[in-house]
Amino acid sequence: MNKKTRFMVQAALIAAIYVVITIAFAPISYGPVQVRISEMLTVLPFFTPAAIPGLFMGAMIANVYGGLGIIDVVVGSSATLxxxxxxxxxxxxxxxxxxxxxxxxVIIGSMLSYLFGMPLVPTMIYVGLGQVVACYGLGYPFMVTIEKYGPGLFHRKVTE
Incomplete structure:
Protein backbone atom coordinates (compact mmCIF):
# COMPACT_ATOMS: atom_id res chain seq x y z
CA MET A 1 0.00 0.00 0.00
CA ASN A 2 1.46 3.38 -0.92
CA LYS A 3 1.99 6.08 1.72
CA LYS A 4 -0.89 8.31 0.64
CA THR A 5 -3.39 5.45 0.64
CA ARG A 6 -2.12 4.21 4.02
CA PHE A 7 -2.46 7.73 5.45
CA MET A 8 -6.04 8.09 4.20
CA VAL A 9 -7.06 4.63 5.41
CA GLN A 10 -5.57 5.25 8.88
CA ALA A 11 -7.29 8.66 9.11
CA ALA A 12 -10.65 7.21 8.05
CA LEU A 13 -10.41 4.29 10.47
CA ILE A 14 -9.48 6.56 13.36
CA ALA A 15 -12.39 8.88 12.53
CA ALA A 16 -14.84 5.98 12.33
CA ILE A 17 -13.67 4.42 15.59
CA TYR A 18 -13.83 7.81 17.35
CA VAL A 19 -17.43 8.33 16.19
CA VAL A 20 -18.58 4.82 17.13
CA ILE A 21 -17.06 4.98 20.63
CA THR A 22 -18.39 8.48 21.28
CA ILE A 23 -21.92 7.59 20.24
CA ALA A 24 -21.83 4.20 22.00
CA PHE A 25 -21.03 6.00 25.24
CA ALA A 26 -23.24 9.03 24.47
CA PRO A 27 -24.62 9.45 28.01
CA ILE A 28 -21.13 10.27 29.29
CA SER A 29 -19.69 11.73 26.06
CA TYR A 30 -21.58 15.02 26.06
CA GLY A 31 -22.30 17.75 28.58
CA PRO A 32 -20.44 19.82 31.17
CA VAL A 33 -19.38 16.78 33.19
CA GLN A 34 -18.12 14.19 30.74
CA VAL A 35 -15.66 11.39 30.18
CA ARG A 36 -15.49 10.94 26.43
CA ILE A 37 -14.02 7.45 26.19
CA SER A 38 -13.11 8.04 22.55
CA GLU A 39 -10.62 10.68 23.71
CA MET A 40 -8.27 7.81 24.51
CA LEU A 41 -7.59 7.88 20.76
CA THR A 42 -6.14 11.38 21.03
CA VAL A 43 -2.78 9.78 21.83
CA LEU A 44 -2.59 8.36 18.29
CA PRO A 45 -0.97 11.46 16.73
CA PHE A 46 2.08 10.53 18.79
CA PHE A 47 2.41 7.52 16.46
CA THR A 48 1.07 8.81 13.14
CA PRO A 49 0.16 12.18 11.60
CA ALA A 50 -2.85 10.46 9.98
CA ALA A 51 -4.52 10.65 13.38
CA ILE A 52 -4.69 14.45 13.17
CA PRO A 53 -7.31 14.65 10.38
CA GLY A 54 -8.84 11.38 11.60
CA LEU A 55 -9.55 12.74 15.06
CA PHE A 56 -10.73 16.07 13.65
CA MET A 57 -13.24 14.42 11.31
CA GLY A 58 -14.32 11.96 13.99
CA ALA A 59 -14.94 14.78 16.46
CA MET A 60 -16.87 16.74 13.84
CA ILE A 61 -19.21 13.86 13.09
CA ALA A 62 -19.60 12.92 16.77
CA ASN A 63 -20.35 16.54 17.67
CA VAL A 64 -23.08 16.75 15.02
CA TYR A 65 -24.72 13.82 16.78
CA GLY A 66 -24.22 15.42 20.22
CA GLY A 67 -26.95 18.01 19.69
CA LEU A 68 -25.13 21.11 20.98
CA GLY A 69 -25.27 22.73 17.57
CA ILE A 70 -22.85 24.34 15.20
CA ILE A 71 -20.78 25.87 18.01
CA ASP A 72 -19.81 22.39 19.23
CA VAL A 73 -19.16 21.16 15.70
CA VAL A 74 -16.82 24.09 15.00
CA VAL A 75 -15.29 24.83 18.41
CA GLY A 76 -15.20 21.26 19.71
CA SER A 77 -13.70 19.86 16.53
CA SER A 78 -11.18 22.70 16.35
CA ALA A 79 -10.08 21.95 19.92
CA THR A 80 -9.52 18.33 18.90
CA LEU A 81 -7.53 19.47 15.85
CA VAL A 106 -9.74 25.18 28.48
CA ILE A 107 -11.56 25.33 25.13
CA ILE A 108 -14.33 22.78 25.69
CA GLY A 109 -14.70 23.87 29.31
CA SER A 110 -15.18 27.47 28.15
CA MET A 111 -17.62 26.48 25.44
CA LEU A 112 -19.71 24.31 27.78
CA SER A 113 -19.68 27.01 30.45
CA TYR A 114 -21.12 29.40 27.88
CA LEU A 115 -23.67 26.93 26.49
CA PHE A 116 -24.92 25.68 29.86
CA GLY A 117 -24.54 28.93 31.82
CA MET A 118 -22.24 27.27 34.33
CA PRO A 119 -19.30 28.84 36.17
CA LEU A 120 -16.21 28.86 33.96
CA VAL A 121 -13.44 27.50 36.18
CA PRO A 122 -15.37 24.53 37.63
CA THR A 123 -16.55 23.55 34.14
CA MET A 124 -12.98 23.70 32.84
CA ILE A 125 -11.86 21.54 35.77
CA TYR A 126 -14.65 18.99 35.18
CA VAL A 127 -13.77 18.69 31.50
CA GLY A 128 -10.05 18.53 32.31
CA LEU A 129 -10.59 15.76 34.86
CA GLY A 130 -12.67 13.80 32.35
CA GLN A 131 -9.81 14.21 29.89
CA VAL A 132 -7.31 12.95 32.45
CA VAL A 133 -9.41 9.79 32.85
CA ALA A 134 -9.73 9.30 29.08
CA CYS A 135 -6.23 10.34 28.00
CA TYR A 136 -4.06 9.10 30.85
CA GLY A 137 -6.30 6.46 32.41
CA LEU A 138 -7.21 4.86 29.05
CA GLY A 139 -5.00 6.51 26.43
CA TYR A 140 -1.64 5.94 28.07
CA PRO A 141 -2.21 2.19 28.56
CA PHE A 142 -3.42 2.15 24.94
CA MET A 143 -0.07 3.66 23.92
CA VAL A 144 1.81 1.01 25.88
CA THR A 145 -0.27 -1.70 24.18
CA ILE A 146 0.44 -0.26 20.73
CA GLU A 147 4.13 -0.11 21.55
CA LYS A 148 4.13 -3.74 22.71
CA TYR A 149 1.82 -5.45 20.21
CA GLY A 150 1.56 -3.19 17.20
CA PRO A 151 4.89 -1.50 16.54
CA GLY A 152 4.53 -2.03 12.78
CA LEU A 153 1.16 -0.26 12.63
CA PHE A 154 2.65 3.21 12.81
CA HIS A 155 5.87 4.87 11.77
CA ARG A 156 7.08 6.53 14.95
CA LYS A 157 9.56 4.99 17.33
CA VAL A 158 8.41 5.41 20.92
CA THR A 159 10.52 7.18 23.52
CA GLU A 160 9.88 7.19 27.21
Missing part, protein backbone atom coordinates in the same frame (compact mmCIF):
# COMPACT_ATOMS: atom_id res chain seq x y z
CA UNK A 82 -5.30 21.73 17.97
CA UNK A 83 -4.77 19.03 20.61
CA UNK A 84 -3.97 16.41 17.97
CA UNK A 85 -1.41 18.67 16.27
CA UNK A 86 0.25 19.37 19.62
CA UNK A 87 0.25 15.68 20.54
CA UNK A 88 2.05 14.93 17.28
CA UNK A 89 4.79 17.36 18.37
CA UNK A 90 5.37 15.62 21.72
CA UNK A 91 8.74 13.90 21.93
CA UNK A 92 8.09 11.78 25.02
CA UNK A 93 5.36 9.17 25.46
CA UNK A 94 4.49 10.39 28.96
CA UNK A 95 3.64 13.87 27.65
CA UNK A 96 1.58 12.77 24.64
CA UNK A 97 -1.78 12.70 26.51
CA UNK A 98 -1.23 16.19 27.97
CA UNK A 99 -2.29 18.41 25.00
CA UNK A 100 -5.84 16.98 24.83
CA UNK A 101 -6.19 17.38 28.60
CA UNK A 102 -5.13 21.03 28.59
CA UNK A 103 -6.64 22.14 25.27
CA UNK A 104 -10.01 20.50 25.87
CA UNK A 105 -10.07 21.55 29.51
Missing amino acids: IAAALTYKMSKKLWAPMPPVLVNG
Whole structure:
Protein backbone atom coordinates (compact mmCIF):
# COMPACT_ATOMS: atom_id res chain seq x y z
CA MET A 1 0.00 0.00 0.00
CA ASN A 2 1.46 3.38 -0.92
CA LYS A 3 1.99 6.08 1.72
CA LYS A 4 -0.89 8.31 0.64
CA THR A 5 -3.39 5.45 0.64
CA ARG A 6 -2.12 4.21 4.02
CA PHE A 7 -2.46 7.73 5.45
CA MET A 8 -6.04 8.09 4.20
CA VAL A 9 -7.06 4.63 5.41
CA GLN A 10 -5.57 5.25 8.88
CA ALA A 11 -7.29 8.66 9.11
CA ALA A 12 -10.65 7.21 8.05
CA LEU A 13 -10.41 4.29 10.47
CA ILE A 14 -9.48 6.56 13.36
CA ALA A 15 -12.39 8.88 12.53
CA ALA A 16 -14.84 5.98 12.33
CA ILE A 17 -13.67 4.42 15.59
CA TYR A 18 -13.83 7.81 17.35
CA VAL A 19 -17.43 8.33 16.19
CA VAL A 20 -18.58 4.82 17.13
CA ILE A 21 -17.06 4.98 20.63
CA THR A 22 -18.39 8.48 21.28
CA ILE A 23 -21.92 7.59 20.24
CA ALA A 24 -21.83 4.20 22.00
CA PHE A 25 -21.03 6.00 25.24
CA ALA A 26 -23.24 9.03 24.47
CA PRO A 27 -24.62 9.45 28.01
CA ILE A 28 -21.13 10.27 29.29
CA SER A 29 -19.69 11.73 26.06
CA TYR A 30 -21.58 15.02 26.06
CA GLY A 31 -22.30 17.75 28.58
CA PRO A 32 -20.44 19.82 31.17
CA VAL A 33 -19.38 16.78 33.19
CA GLN A 34 -18.12 14.19 30.74
CA VAL A 35 -15.66 11.39 30.18
CA ARG A 36 -15.49 10.94 26.43
CA ILE A 37 -14.02 7.45 26.19
CA SER A 38 -13.11 8.04 22.55
CA GLU A 39 -10.62 10.68 23.71
CA MET A 40 -8.27 7.81 24.51
CA LEU A 41 -7.59 7.88 20.76
CA THR A 42 -6.14 11.38 21.03
CA VAL A 43 -2.78 9.78 21.83
CA LEU A 44 -2.59 8.36 18.29
CA PRO A 45 -0.97 11.46 16.73
CA PHE A 46 2.08 10.53 18.79
CA PHE A 47 2.41 7.52 16.46
CA THR A 48 1.07 8.81 13.14
CA PRO A 49 0.16 12.18 11.60
CA ALA A 50 -2.85 10.46 9.98
CA ALA A 51 -4.52 10.65 13.38
CA ILE A 52 -4.69 14.45 13.17
CA PRO A 53 -7.31 14.65 10.38
CA GLY A 54 -8.84 11.38 11.60
CA LEU A 55 -9.55 12.74 15.06
CA PHE A 56 -10.73 16.07 13.65
CA MET A 57 -13.24 14.42 11.31
CA GLY A 58 -14.32 11.96 13.99
CA ALA A 59 -14.94 14.78 16.46
CA MET A 60 -16.87 16.74 13.84
CA ILE A 61 -19.21 13.86 13.09
CA ALA A 62 -19.60 12.92 16.77
CA ASN A 63 -20.35 16.54 17.67
CA VAL A 64 -23.08 16.75 15.02
CA TYR A 65 -24.72 13.82 16.78
CA GLY A 66 -24.22 15.42 20.22
CA GLY A 67 -26.95 18.01 19.69
CA LEU A 68 -25.13 21.11 20.98
CA GLY A 69 -25.27 22.73 17.57
CA ILE A 70 -22.85 24.34 15.20
CA ILE A 71 -20.78 25.87 18.01
CA ASP A 72 -19.81 22.39 19.23
CA VAL A 73 -19.16 21.16 15.70
CA VAL A 74 -16.82 24.09 15.00
CA VAL A 75 -15.29 24.83 18.41
CA GLY A 76 -15.20 21.26 19.71
CA SER A 77 -13.70 19.86 16.53
CA SER A 78 -11.18 22.70 16.35
CA ALA A 79 -10.08 21.95 19.92
CA THR A 80 -9.52 18.33 18.90
CA LEU A 81 -7.53 19.47 15.85
CA ILE A 82 -5.30 21.73 17.97
CA ALA A 83 -4.77 19.03 20.61
CA ALA A 84 -3.97 16.41 17.97
CA ALA A 85 -1.41 18.67 16.27
CA LEU A 86 0.25 19.37 19.62
CA THR A 87 0.25 15.68 20.54
CA TYR A 88 2.05 14.93 17.28
CA LYS A 89 4.79 17.36 18.37
CA MET A 90 5.37 15.62 21.72
CA SER A 91 8.74 13.90 21.93
CA LYS A 92 8.09 11.78 25.02
CA LYS A 93 5.36 9.17 25.46
CA LEU A 94 4.49 10.39 28.96
CA TRP A 95 3.64 13.87 27.65
CA ALA A 96 1.58 12.77 24.64
CA PRO A 97 -1.78 12.70 26.51
CA MET A 98 -1.23 16.19 27.97
CA PRO A 99 -2.29 18.41 25.00
CA PRO A 100 -5.84 16.98 24.83
CA VAL A 101 -6.19 17.38 28.60
CA LEU A 102 -5.13 21.03 28.59
CA VAL A 103 -6.64 22.14 25.27
CA ASN A 104 -10.01 20.50 25.87
CA GLY A 105 -10.07 21.55 29.51
CA VAL A 106 -9.74 25.18 28.48
CA ILE A 107 -11.56 25.33 25.13
CA ILE A 108 -14.33 22.78 25.69
CA GLY A 109 -14.70 23.87 29.31
CA SER A 110 -15.18 27.47 28.15
CA MET A 111 -17.62 26.48 25.44
CA LEU A 112 -19.71 24.31 27.78
CA SER A 113 -19.68 27.01 30.45
CA TYR A 114 -21.12 29.40 27.88
CA LEU A 115 -23.67 26.93 26.49
CA PHE A 116 -24.92 25.68 29.86
CA GLY A 117 -24.54 28.93 31.82
CA MET A 118 -22.24 27.27 34.33
CA PRO A 119 -19.30 28.84 36.17
CA LEU A 120 -16.21 28.86 33.96
CA VAL A 121 -13.44 27.50 36.18
CA PRO A 122 -15.37 24.53 37.63
CA THR A 123 -16.55 23.55 34.14
CA MET A 124 -12.98 23.70 32.84
CA ILE A 125 -11.86 21.54 35.77
CA TYR A 126 -14.65 18.99 35.18
CA VAL A 127 -13.77 18.69 31.50
CA GLY A 128 -10.05 18.53 32.31
CA LEU A 129 -10.59 15.76 34.86
CA GLY A 130 -12.67 13.80 32.35
CA GLN A 131 -9.81 14.21 29.89
CA VAL A 132 -7.31 12.95 32.45
CA VAL A 133 -9.41 9.79 32.85
CA ALA A 134 -9.73 9.30 29.08
CA CYS A 135 -6.23 10.34 28.00
CA TYR A 136 -4.06 9.10 30.85
CA GLY A 137 -6.30 6.46 32.41
CA LEU A 138 -7.21 4.86 29.05
CA GLY A 139 -5.00 6.51 26.43
CA TYR A 140 -1.64 5.94 28.07
CA PRO A 141 -2.21 2.19 28.56
CA PHE A 142 -3.42 2.15 24.94
CA MET A 143 -0.07 3.66 23.92
CA VAL A 144 1.81 1.01 25.88
CA THR A 145 -0.27 -1.70 24.18
CA ILE A 146 0.44 -0.26 20.73
CA GLU A 147 4.13 -0.11 21.55
CA LYS A 148 4.13 -3.74 22.71
CA TYR A 149 1.82 -5.45 20.21
CA GLY A 150 1.56 -3.19 17.20
CA PRO A 151 4.89 -1.50 16.54
CA GLY A 152 4.53 -2.03 12.78
CA LEU A 153 1.16 -0.26 12.63
CA PHE A 154 2.65 3.21 12.81
CA HIS A 155 5.87 4.87 11.77
CA ARG A 156 7.08 6.53 14.95
CA LYS A 157 9.56 4.99 17.33
CA VAL A 158 8.41 5.41 20.92
CA THR A 159 10.52 7.18 23.52
CA GLU A 160 9.88 7.19 27.21
